[in-house]
Amino acid sequence: MSYDESPQPARRRFGRHHLTVAVAALVPTALAGWLVWQGTGGSDGAGASAATAAGSASSASAPASPTATASGRTAAPGDGAPGGAGPAGPLAGKVVVIDPGHNPRNKDHPTEINKKVDIGTTTKECDTTGTATKSGYAEAAFTLDVSQRLRTLLARQGATVSFTHDNDRPYGPCVDERARIGNKAKADAVVSVHADGSASGNRGFHVILPALVKGGGADTSAIVGPSRELGERIVGDFRRETGSAPANYLGDGTGLDVRKDLGGLNLSTVPKVFIECGNMQDSADAALLSDAEWRQKAARGLAAGISGFLEN
Template sequence: MTGRTTQPPVEPDPHSGRERRAVRLRRAAKLTSVVLPVCLIGWLSWQAVANSTRDVTSHPAVSPHYAEGDRVDADGPSDAAAPAGSPSAGAPAPSPSASAAGAANLPLAGRTVLLDPGHNTGNAKHTADINRKVDIGNSRKECDTTGTSTDAGYSEAEYTLDVVHRARQILQDRGATVVLTQDGDRPWGPCIDERARIGNEAKADAAVSIHADGAPASGSGFHVIMPAKVAAGPADTSAIVDPSHRLGVLLRDTFKAQTGEPTSTYIGQQGLDTRSDLGGLNLSKVPKVFIECGNMRNTGDAGRMSDPEWRQRAAQAVADALTSYLTG
């Protein structure tokens, strides 16, 4: 028989299972050290793209736009961080459509309008000043007068300044530069020759003098006064007669349509009158008309002119007529 060497029995190694687990953990750690950074880089890249997409879709660029009726600051929008003379940082250039919209909303941009509120509430306290005569070309006439009032005491001077303030706002909202002959900031006047001179020096594109009449109570309605041809001394209206007539017709038609006030029953023809004795017209070098908005001595006219809502319609009519004249 072949002989054998007998080996003693081998005891199980109590550490062999623990070692295998350690090896597996080391392998897993190596795998994690490679896979996790790759996954992290991919996730961060996805987030960057997603955030960029949200920024674009949630915050679209808005072109500057001024809605009709908004008032634009004379200096325009500003950006302290933008260099002088350059567009605001980050602001897109206006598109042609935005520029067209701006032009439509500001049809009177670059235009100058003179509004002349007739008389002054302080004139009655300065009779010596307003009674002195001034040269109106073809004659001499009082510097100014006190104006009239309703039977209830609402003065022409108060009425004219209120309507002028309302019309000024509308015209400024349309882009016009509006010059006033007085803004309730003078103790009296100004004289009629100075009123004309203010418009001339401003090189106004058009001028309207706002008044209310003090005729007999039986007469009612409004009328527009246009300059006659006068060439005498400092007066020469030859260049403004025709454009003033066009402005006058537009104002007559617009005022009648928007206020409901009928044309005068006691003066003029179909709401139009031509005069050569008004210094504010004779001395004007720019197209100019007067409007007598109604007869303050007539009960119906006085009631309408005392109503703020009606005065707003009157102001709207003046502004709309000037806009039609300057853009037509």
């Protein structure tokens, strides 16, 4: 209802009808003020339900505002994603096996690690103790540290990550078993993490690729191509993240080396590479490998290379 706002006679008196209309006009205004007072704490909550109802009614016709949803959130295993959401992210559904080279306790089991195993084309020792810096920082400790950092980075991107060992075995595993672990997992990529023990003055990192091998139980024909692609991506990203140069003592500056004498590569049926992150026998490289901040950079470089390969 609207009111006639045209001029009225100055001496006109209000009758009962006019008074009723005036009061009716004031009621909604008074009620609205009372509800606001109640909703802002003007009482001990006696009018809270009325205020809430009024607010709900007024908002029902308003456009819905954007809200965050679980589907827009990158979740990783164990990160507390809402509703118990599983892994999500660019690597969701991908399986990566990380192979930390050697084992810190290999040195306590010389008989077991020296036992020969079949690598497809010949036999070789089950495993070795690995190298160490001159100050005593062991390659086996280095490889576990970088591998654990790498696992965290890949899991955050949604990958399912497995280890060949996590310092949970008395020795090994042997090189043939390391290959079988990746094969059994049907891994999309396997990376074996190492550090070299070359002569002092030999510096830099390199990635070892599988050669074309056919014989005995070895056949790398299906993995040579994709393994090279994985290796090339790792070389570029590892160099960028760490600032280290490719090895100056092999690979002609490419950071790549092809070998046919490694059981972990010969027996693999899934894309796999080794990386020698630096030379522990060179003092400059050893200083980098011993630095936790640099090891995090190394893990980032590996994660970037693996991600680039898997997302391609």
